[in-house]
Amino acid sequence: MPDRVVFFLSALTFVLGMAQGYGPAAVAEFWGQGFFKILTFTAQATLVFATGFALAHTPLLHNSLVAFARIPKNEVQIIIMTTLVMMACSLFSWGFGLVAGAIVARQMGIVHRDKVHYPLIVAATYTGFLVWHGGYSGAIPTIIATPGHFLEETMGVVPVSDTLLSGTNLLIILSLVVIVPLLNILMRPKNLEERKSVPASVDELEEEAEPTAKSSTETASGNHPVAAGQTPAEWLENSRFVTLILGALAALYLISYFVGGGGVTLNSVILSFFALGLILTPNARSYSQSFQGGAKASYGIILQFPFYGGIMGMMTGTGLAAALASGFVSISTAQTLPFFSFLGSGLVNMFVPSGGGQWAVQGPIVISAAKELGADLPKVAIGVAWGDAWTNMVQPFWTLPMLAIAGLGIRDIMGYTATVLLVSGAVIGGILLVM
Numbered sequence: 001m002p003d004r005v006v007f008f009l010s011a012l013t014f015v016l017g018m019a020q021g022y023g024p025a026a027v028a029e030f031w032g033q034g035f036f037k038i039l040t041f042t043a044q045a046t047l048v049f050a051t052g053f054a055l056a057h058t059p060l061l062h063n064s065l066v067a068f069a070r071i072p073k074n075e076v077q078i079i080i081m082t083t084l085v086m087m088a089c090s091l092f093s094w095g096f097g098l099v100a101g102a103i104v105a106r107q108m109g110i111v112h113r114d115k116v117h118y119p120l121i122v123a124a125t126y127t128g129f130l131v132w133h134g135g136y137s138g139a140i141p142t143i144i145a146t147p148g149h150f151l152e153e154t155m156g157v158v159p160v161s162d163t164l165l166s167g168t169n170l171l172i173i174l175s176l177v178v179i180v181p182l183l184n185i186l187m188r189p190k191n192l193e194e195r196k197s198v199p200a201s202v203d204e205l206e207e208e209a210e211p212t213a214k215s216s217t218e219t220a221s222g223n224h225p226v227a228a229g230q231t232p233a234e235w236l237e238n239s240r241f242v243t244l245i246l247g248a249l250a251a252l253y254l255i256s257y258f259v260g261g262g263g264v265t266l267n268s269v270i271l272s273f274f275a276l277g278l279i280l281t282p283n284a285r286s287y288s289q290s291f292q293g294g295a296k297a298s299y300g301i302i303l304q305f306p307f308y309g310g311i312m313g314m315m316t317g318t319g320l321a322a323a324l325a326s327g328f329v330s331i332s333t334a335q336t337l338p339f340f341s342f343l344g345s346g347l348v349n350m351f352v353p354s355g356g357g358q359w360a361v362q363g364p365i366v367i368s369a370a371k372e373l374g375a376d377l378p379k380v381a382i383g384v385a386w387g388d389a390w391t392n393m394v395q396p397f398w399t400l401p402m403l404a405i406a407g408l409g410i411r412d413i414m415g416y417t418a419t420v421l422l423v424s425g426a427v428i429g430g431i432l433l434v435m
Contacts (some may be wrong), residue, residue, distance in 0.1 A: 005396050005410070006307045013311050013351055027314055034313015037305050038354075042305040044154050044270060045095075046298045047089040049401045051273035052099030053294025054287060056279035071138050075116050076185055078108050081122045083181045087126025091135030091173070095269045098398065101125045102405035109406075110197040115294035117188065117195040122406045124184040126399060130424060131176055133389035134283035139355030140363075140385040142263075155367050155377050162378040168435040169382055183423055187416055202407035219412040247278030300400035301434070308353060308397055315351045321361040324348050329369040337375040338383035338432045341366045345387025346425070353397035354389045379432070387427050393421040 010031075010179060017027040036357055055061055072078040082105050090097030105125040109118040133139065141163040143149050147156070163169060189195055250271050257268065281287040315321040328344030330339070354359045362384055370380045386433060392398050394417060396410050 006304045006311075008198045010307055010311055010353065011408055013320070014315045016320055020318040020320055020323070022318050027318060030313045031310040031369050032313070033317070035310040037313065038305060038309035041354075042301060042309075043275050044267065045301050045305065046295075046402065048273070049099055049298045049301065049405065050094045050294035051277055052096070052103070052251045052293055053297055053405065054290040055101045055273045055280070056099070057290040058277055058278050059282070059292065061276075065103060066111060068104065069111040072108075072112075075112075075188060076267055076433035078112060078116055078121060079184045079188070080181045082108055082121055082125045083128045083184055084177070086125045087131050087173045087177060087180075089399045090129050090132040093137045093269055094129070094132040094135075097132060098127060098402050099273075099405070100125055101128060102402040106198070106202055106406050108359075113238045113271075114195075118198050119196055119408060119412040120184070120187060120189070120416055122403070122408055124181075124416060126402060126408075126413060127180050127393065127420045129392060129398065130180065130336045130389055130420070131173055133355055133385040134173050134382075135165065138164060138385055140359045140388070143356060143359060144381055151363055151367055154364070154371070158381065160243065163382055163385075166378060166382065168379060168431060171435065173388060173432050175216065175431065176424060177300055179427060180424065181422060183420060185415070187419060196412075210234075228302045229286030238283045238407040240283055242284050242348045243278045243281050243287060244401060247275050249415065250278065252273035259276055264365065297404040298401060298406050305397075312354065312357055316350075316357075316361055321348050321358075322351055322365060325362040327363055332373065334370075334373040334375040334377075337366070337370055337373055339429055341380050341383035342390070342432055343388040346382040346391040347387075349391045350395055353392070353395050355385065357390050359384065379435075383432050386432070390425055390428060392425070393417040 010170035012413075014024075014027055014031065018024060022030075056065060072081050080104065082101070086097055089100045099345050102125065104124075105122045108121050109116065133141075141158075141160055144151065144158040144163070147157050151190045189197050230238075254268065254271055254275060262268065275289060277290075281290070308406065324347055328340040328347075332340040341362075344366075345358065347360055348362055352361060366380050367377060367386060369375070370377050394414065399410060399413070403413070
């Protein structure tokens with residue numbers, strides 16, 4: 001798969017949109033409208049990874065990650081630990097999971113250099129992201145559990161006890177926790193000569209973060225470089241006081257937010273990373289240097305996410321997404337609708353890689369069909385949610401920031417993640433059919 005597959009998908013969607021009966025100008029207008037609709041999300045995603053990168057390179061976190069990476073003693077243990085860590089983090093928050101998983105994978109590659117197949121380690125980590133939509137930050141289950149959601153008149157408010165905590169959802173998660181790590185282990189190269197080590201780009205990112213650790217050592221030993229003759233600006237840059245005050249301010253807001261009943265959102269994740277990073281960093285200069293490394297690693301988000309916004313605009317504007325979803329619904333029964341909703345969601349996700357956006361397109365169709373067929377509404381919603389998560393294994397949208405941190409391209413991991421797609425699809429689909 002080309003690293004810049006988003007451009008191919010844009011052209012393909014444009015052609016398919018015209019096949020829906022729209023002229024080139026109309027499809028182009030849908031593209032232009034969608035192109036700018038996710039600029040806020042693009043900025044949020046960029047900040048998630050830049051702040052997460054900076055946080056991971058504070059001395060305490062960086063040393064903890066390195067220490068964690070030294071726990072496994074062989075490649076099998078490394079694969080299991082990276083996969084499960086990613087699953088645990090993703091079940092809590094998809095944004096945190098992508099950052100934490102990428103950093104853990106990278107540290108595993110650095111610590112165990114020349115002993116592991118680094119592309120497989122990164123791929124194994126990304127396969128852990130498969131479970132995100134069944135967890136705490138799952139978009140569709142939390143949307144339909146929120147009073148006033150756009151389908152409330154059709155399906156009512158569905159508590160997470162009927163979706164996230166349902167036997168179907170928990171069985172899917174448990175099955176994947178067992179099967180995915182084992183599958184990743186089976187994909188190890190048989191010969192040591194076939195193993196590829198950490199690329200040079202990763203070492204460059206580590207070198208950019210090195211001043212943080214160095215500054216920390218100097219501060220801890222009492223030799224902080226506040227030399228005579230420094231200007232006030234230089235003193236502020238090297239002062240521990242400034243970052244502590246700013247970090248405490250952010251932390252105070254977050255405490256007030258969560259005590260007041262606020263939930264985990266992308267913005268709260270960003271501010272949490274900011275607060276912890278500022279509190280744990282030696283000084284403003286060090287934090288700025290680490291943040292620059294994260295910004296450099298985020299270039300794929302900035303370049304490609306707007307194009308995915310354009311694809312989503314064409315898919316929804318031309319009715320192509322609705323047509324794809326309706327096709328699967330038309331061949332369903334009450335028993336099979338969750339399964340076919342899962343398959344339809346997986347296909348739509350290749351063009352609309354956003355859980356919330358996809359539910360806006362597909363939700364009204366499948367819920368209407370579920371009521372007509374007498375199907376289980378929460379289970380149908382779970383089917384759509386898992387379909388969205390399932391084809392993320394071959395949809396490059398969410399790999400971009402993680403691969404930037406890991407220093408790899410899509411080609412390096414796609415063979416492994418595509419294999420997990422096939423096996424996990426059989427597992428998830430089978431459970432949706434029989435439960």
